[in-house]
Amino acid sequence: MTKTLAPAMGPPITTPFFYGWLVLAMAMVSAFLAAGSSQLFMGIMLKPMSEEMGWSRTLVSGAVTAGTFAGGFLSPLVGALADRHGPRILMPLGACVVSLALLALSGVDSLLQFYLAYVVARSVATVCLGGVVPLTTVTNWFFRMRGRALGLVAMALPLGGSLLALAGAQIMALDSWRTVFLVFAAVTAVVVVVPSYCIMRRRPEDMGLLPDGARSEGATPHAPQHGEPGPSSEYSFTLGESLRTRTLWLLIVSMVLDILANGAVGFHQVAYYSDIGLSPAVAAAALSVYGLAGALSSGFWGFLIERMSPRALLALVMLLAALASGLLLVVNSDATALGVSALYGFAARGEGPLLNMILARYYGRDSFGAISGFTTPFLMLGLGLGPLVGSLTFDLTGTYQGAFAAFAAIYVLTAGFTYLATAPRLPAHARAGRTGTSEQRG
Numbered sequence: 001m002t003k004t005l006a007p008a009m010g011p012p013i014t015t016p017f018f019y020g021w022l023v024l025a026m027a028m029v030s031a032f033l034a035a036g037s038s039q040l041f042m043g044i045m046l047k048p049m050s051e052e053m054g055w056s057r058t059l060v061s062g063a064v065t066a067g068t069f070a071g072g073f074l075s076p077l078v079g080a081l082a083d084r085h086g087p088r089i090l091m092p093l094g095a096c097v098v099s100l101a102l103l104a105l106s107g108v109d110s111l112l113q114f115y116l117a118y119v120v121a122r123s124v125a126t127v128c129l130g131g132v133v134p135l136t137t138v139t140n141w142f143f144r145m146r147g148r149a150l151g152l153v154a155m156a157l158p159l160g161g162s163l164l165a166l167a168g169a170q171i172m173a174l175d176s177w178r179t180v181f182l183v184f185a186a187v188t189a190v191v192v193v194v195p196s197y198c199i200m201r202r203r204p205e206d207m208g209l210l211p212d213g214a215r216s217e218g219a220t221p222h223a224p225q226h227g228e229p230g231p232s233s234e235y236s237f238t239l240g241e242s243l244r245t246r247t248l249w250l251l252i253v254s255m256v257l258d259i260l261a262n263g264a265v266g267f268h269q270v271a272y273y274s275d276i277g278l279s280p281a282v283a284a285a286a287l288s289v290y291g292l293a294g295a296l297s298s299g300f301w302g303f304l305i306e307r308m309s310p311r312a313l314l315a316l317v318m319l320l321a322a323l324a325s326g327l328l329l330v331v332n333s334d335a336t337a338l339g340v341s342a343l344y345g346f347a348a349r350g351e352g353p354l355l356n357m358i359l360a361r362y363y364g365r366d367s368f369g370a371i372s373g374f375t376t377p378f379l380m381l382g383l384g385l386g387p388l389v390g391s392l393t394f395d396l397t398g399t400y401q402g403a404f405a406a407f408a409a410i411y412v413l414t415a416g417f418t419y420l421a422t423a424p425r426l427p428a429h430a431r432a433g434r435t436g437t438s439e440q441r442g
Contacts, residue, residue, distance in 0.1 A: 151302015
């Protein structure tokens with residue numbers, strides 16, 4: 001049935017489907033292209049840039065770390081803006097900035113220029129194109145189907161990293177690394193800037209709609225699960241209220257530990273496989289399998305989370321990651337390397353949509369941007385420190401065996417922290433007449 005939508009500005013828009021699916025598609029495209037400045041993508045740029053410019057690999061990698069940290073520190077501010085103003089300005093503006101920064105990268109002739117341009121590209125892409133802005137948007141547009149929406153956005157980023165790395169390698173084979181940045185700058189500008197301004201809206205209510213395309217409150221395309229309330233009865237914590245809950249800090253601690261282990265094991269996989277005698281081709285294939293399994297798992301966990309407790313699922317993911325980390329210690333063939341990498345990617349890369357779903361379910365959608373933005377610097381800290389911790393452990397011991405065993409133990413610890421992170425108690429002013437709501441949301 002055709003629905004006539006009434007946006008806050010401009011003439012009514014007519015579409016034969018729920019407009020939120022178009023918003024979700026635009027968020028996925030944006031996240032996909034955000035990977036053009038990601039750590040995975042920069043892995044293919046490291047050697048050619050170092051050789052042409054005469055920079056050490058440590059100097060080039062330092063920009064990646066700096067950009068990751070900058071994105072984390074920018075997230076709280078952008079998250080608050082996403083709650084207040086939505087993506088219609090933030091996403092096109094972010095795409096413009098990223099395109100200009102990529103254009104600058106194509107013409108750098110000094111290390112300072114490289115650092116400035118890359119840190120801007122990485123940090124702005126992280127928050128405006130692939131992080132808090134699109135995640136806040138889909139959280140607002142979906143309620144019953146929020147898990148799959150968050151999972152699909154989370155899936156787009158690693159897929160972008162894998163496919164853009166392949167595209168970048170082909171462009172470099174034909175020309176140079178400078179052309180890669182030039183092409184990506186043009187694609188980001190054309191595909192994101194104008195389309196996102198035309199498509200993206202803050203929330204369905206701004207267009208006379210309800211989340212999931214429901215015709216009335218409580219009437220969504222999928223039946224309610226676990227007795228959950230409808231969107232209008234979902235209490236939304238402010239950032240200040242959420243910071244006073246034990247649950248948020250348990251989630252932050254558990255996810256910092258998780259992403260530290262994830263970043264370390266993921267970064268050092270290829271080196272480890274090479275150290276135990278596997279060929280470079282098999283090691284690279286294992287890393288690709290890890291990335292692909294991680295991308296697909298985001299969608300899988302996103303769908304499953306709509307039918308099961310996200311807290312229990314996140315604990316399960318951590319236990320599976322612990323198992324995979326332990327199995328790395330007994331890899332002795334090409335087949336086992338590929339299998340363990342697939343299991344590890346499937347488990348360890350599923351935390352993103354699960355964490356975001358827990359935050360949305362526990363704390364509501366009105367301040368989701370501010371709350372998720374507050375957690376991001378902690379996660380970026382873990383992501384940035386992970387590879388360093390793995391390197392230091394190897395340098396001190398001469399092997400990865402102790403590190404992988406320790407990371408397996410860390411995953412078990414995070415599973416415990418996650419399971420203890422039960423639904424927070426509502427603030428005193430919100431508890432009257434809402435007995436049982438917190439349990440329903442948990």
